[in-house]
Amino acid sequence: MWNYTDKVKEHFFNPKNSGVLDSANAVGEVGSITCGDALRLMLKVDPDTQIIQDAKFQTFGCGSAIASSSALTEMIIGKTVDEALTLTNRDIAEYLGGLPPEKMHCSVMGAEALRAAIANYKGEAWEDDHEEGELVCKCFGIDAAMIERAVTVNGLTTLEEVTHYTKAGGSCQTCHEKIEEVLEEVLAKTGALKPAKKHTPGTVGLDAIKPLEPKAEPVTAPKLTNVQRMQAIMSAIEEMRPQIQRDGGDVELVDIDGKDIYVRLSGACSGCSQSAGTMMGVQMKLVEKLGEFVRVKPASLMPAHVG
Amino acid sequence: MxxxxxxxxxATTRVDPEVLQEMLPLFTEHFGNPSSMHGFGAAVGGKIEWARKQVQALLGAAHDSEIVFTSGGTESDNTAILSALEAYPKKREIVTSVVEHPGVLALCEYLEKKRGYKFHRIPVDNRGNLDMEAYRAALSDQVAIVSIMWANNETGTIFPVEELARMAKEVGALFHTDAVQSVGKIPMKLADSAIDMLSLSGHKLHAPKGIGALYVKRGLRYRPMLRGGHQERSRRAGTENAPGIVGLGAAAQLALVxxxxxxxxxxxxxxxxxxxxxxxxxxxxxxxxxxxxxxxxxxxxxxxxxxxxxxxxxxxxxxxxxxxxxxxxxxxxxxxxxxxxxxxxxxxxxxxxxxxxxxxxxxxxxxxxxxxxxxxAKLRSLSPYWQQGADRPKEFAPVYS
Known part of the structure; x- marks a missing residue:
């Protein structure tokens, strides 16, 4: 059973503004082929003030699709057309107190129906430009289509790069096999087993794909001196300590060896089943702070120093 | 609830209270390892052999040693297919239906993609009946194993497994059937059958989750998936799930009743x-x-x-x-x-x-x-495909992404 919020349940069991709006002067009809859902959104817009006076919906879809539609109508009534256009699918999901990652596309369908309806009102042609695929990374809600685009556009060739650009696979790591499959497929298709030429991310209309840092290229990132870099790592770890200490553990920086950062977990952390998760958390934090990809490893894995 | x-x-059934009663002593007084030499182990070993006979009776199998206890339907399915491929390494083809359980389909897709096996997916008609012509055409001496379910989990549609098994035999292929939905609902007599292997799952017949069995006809070339101890006559290594096995035995007995x-x-x-x-x-x-x-x-x-x-x-x-x-x-x-x-x-x-x-x-x-x-009616009142008040569908063609 999906873990729906109370707000989702409220909008599903007692949807607001469902049915046909006879006085509608704007209608948007969209569907998602992946899950077969479909939505018709009907608006009544005042031509003088551009205010959406009324909105109704009809939805063929699951609980969260119906709830997203219902929430959407509540959110846009009373707004002007231009105000409404600033709403994104994330606003719909937030209004509902969040949606399971697998169900985020329901909110996307809502946002698209709104754009389609407003285009209809303005007499414009509306074209759907988003595609969706199988959900790969459940932690961050990244689907196969998004990974494919990131790989193709940015010329990615490794799992680490995909994680770096899309976050996919950066948390629980259980989807790595699937990410590698997508990578293999794209690389086989483009024949680009050699690294494709690099693009500066964010300049190719990929609003959905953002690298963790606006400038993820190590070359273009402001170059830290070794001392600055070490200090940045130390302060990031200091920042994390209080949180880990609250759970009765502690973390200590042992050594920095290029991209490998060795730490020691102690107290309640040692031998705790969650310690791998804690390591991962430290790594995410460091990647974020440094703007480069680093690996956090337990001190026990440190290579023996020669000489 | x-x-x-x-x-x-x-999806799953409630554990029958009688099954639970049979299982409980295995957690408390009869906790021994059946492989042990002492009395604690011997008591459990006896219960496991009793359970094996109950499953044998439910399947109408000729010998109790044809029953291998596993962790459930998926393990049984995987074991059966991988065993056949390993036992007949020169045969590089597998035949299944398009409506199999993922326990079979996902494995075969993997074998096709990563190990280069040829994988025949036999289609069904609009009532879910198997396309017998396509099946006949897919069979050849290159086929190591046919795996086709006895009854479909979603629709309940029954496949003519006996006939399918005989046809597989004619080309020298092994025949496995995923029977997790049909064991306990359809009378079976595997002793007189051409079926070589059969998967069953405890939790579909009022036994607990995490226990199942694979029927392996006597004399069949078999290779274990799990290697380790001598348990289950070395066909499935790992200390026996004794409470689960006894639960499955009790459930098999009740299923016959x-x-x-x-x-x-x-x-x-x-x-x-x-x-x-x-x-x-x-x-x-x-x-x-x-x-x-x-x-x-x-x-x-x-x-x-x-x-x-x-x-x-x-x-x-x-x-x-x-x-x-x-x-x-x-x-x-x-x-x-x-x-x-x-x-x-x-x-x-x-x-x-x-x-x-x-x-x-x-x-x-x-x-x-x-x-x-x-x-x-309530959901149709929300549906864009439904004509309000007219009790019938209407035209609706949204833009698809």
């Missing part, structure tokens, strides 16, 4: 439910082959509405069922069984499975009959 009406027995009830009273309740819903709700139909299916299963496709929404409203009414809708599965893929039968997606998404068991009562069925039409 203990007061709820449970019609999702193809109740098989008549499943095929008379339970079947009549299923038919009553189905006929009442078909009569009360417009634009819905039974999927699969109604004339040849499990006695407990009924799958109705409600057109123009979506299954998850149906299940949520049924759940509010205290009724548990299941759906072929994309949205109820983590993968978001619509049911491959519905798609294979060519059910249009506006109906496939509304496909709802009611699966009964010997625990189901007539009062419960009457309650479901009373509730379902209202739920369907």
């Amino acid at each position: 203990s007061q709820g009406i449970y019609l999702d027995n193809n 109740h098989m008549g009830d499943e095929n008379t009273r339970v079947k009549a309740l299923r038919d009553k439910l189905e006929q009442a819903i078909l009569a009360a709700v417009p634009s819905c139909f039974v999927t699969g082959n109604p004339d040849n299916r499990l006695p407990n299963t009924c799958n109705i496709a409600f057109e123009y509405i979506e299954g998850e929404a149906i299940l949520l409203l049924l759940n509010e009414a205290g009724i548990a069922a299941s759906s072929g809708s994309a949205c109820t599965s983590g993968s978001l893929e619509p049911s491959h069984v519905m798609r294979a039968m060519g059910v249009p997606y506006t109906a496939a998404h509304g496909a709802t499975r009611f699966s009964l068991s010997r625990d189901t009562t007539e009062e419960e069925i009457d309650r479901v009959i009373a509730v379902v039409p209202g739920i369907i």
Whole structure:
């Protein structure tokens, strides 16, 4: 059973503004082929003030699709057309107190129906430009289509790069096999087993794909001196300590060896089943702070120093 | 939820209280390892052999040593297929149907993609019956194993496994059947059968989850998937799940006792439910082959509405069922069984499975009959495909992404 919020349940069991709006002067009809859902959104817009006076919906879809539609109508009534256009699918999901990652596309369908309806009102042609695929990374809600685009556009060739650009696979790591499959497929298709030429991310209309840092290229990132870099790592770890200490553990920086950062977990952390998760958390934090990809490893894995 | 009406027995069943009673001593006084030399172990070993005989009886197998206990249906399916491929390394082809359980399909897809096996997927017609011509054409001396389910979990449609097994034999292929839905509901006599291997799962027949068995016909070339100890005559290493095995034995014994009830009273309740819903709700139909299916299963496709929404409203009414809708599965893929039968997606998404068991009562069925039409009407009032007030569908063609 999906873990729906109370707000989702409220909008599903007692949807607001469902049915046909006879006085509608704007209608948007969209569907998602992946899950077969479909939505018709009907608006009544005042031509003088551009205010959406009324909105109704009809939805063929699951609980969260119906709830997203219902929430959407509540959110846009009373707004002007231009105000409404600033709403994104994330606003719909937030209004509902969040949606399971697998169900985020329901909110996307809502946002698209709104754009389609407003285009209809303005007499414009509306074209759907988003595609969706199988959900790969459940932690961050990244689907196969998004990974494919990131790989193709940015010329990615490794799992680490995909994680770096899309976050996919950066948390629980259980989807790595699937990410590698997508990578293999794209690389086989483009024949680009050699690294494709690099693009500066964010300049190719990929609003959905953002690298963790606006400038993820190590070359273009402001170059830290070794001392600055070490200090940045130390302060990031200091920042994390209080949180880990609250759970009765502690973390200590042992050594920095290029991209490998060795730490020691102690107290309640040692031998705790969650310690791998804690390591991962430290790594995410460091990647974020440094703007480069680093690996956090337990001190026990440190290579023996020669000489 | 203990007061709820449970019609999702193809997903899993309640452990029978008698089964639980048989299991409990295995957690307390009879906790020994059956491999041990002392008395603690010997007592458990005896119980396991008793359980093996109960499963043998349920399957009508010739020998109790043909039963290998596993962790469940998926392990049995994987073991059977991998065993055949390893035992006949020169044969590089596998035959299954398009409507198999993922326990078989996902493995075969993996073997096709990563190990280079040729994988024949036999299609079905719009009632879920196997395309016999395609099956015949796929068989050759290159086929290591055929794996085709006895009955489909979503529609209950039964495949002619005996005939399929004989045809496989003619070309020298092994025949395995995933029978997790049919064991305990259909009488079996594997001693007289051409079936080489059969998978069953405890939790589908009122035993607990995490226990199952693989039937392996005596004399069959077999290679274990798990290597390690000598347990199960070295065919499945690992210390025996003794409480689970004894539970499965007790459940097998009870299944034989109740098989008549499943095929008379339970079947009549299923038919009553189905006929009442078909009569009360417009634009819905039974999927699969109604004339040849499990006695407990009924799958109705409600057109123009979506299954998850149906299940949520049924759940509010205290009724548990299941759906072929994309949205109820983590993968978001619509049911491959519905798609294979060519059910249009506006109906496939509304496909709802009611699966009964010997625990189901007539009062419960009457309650479901009373509730379902209202739920369907409520959701159709929200659907863009449905003509309000006219009780019929209308034209609707959205832009698809």
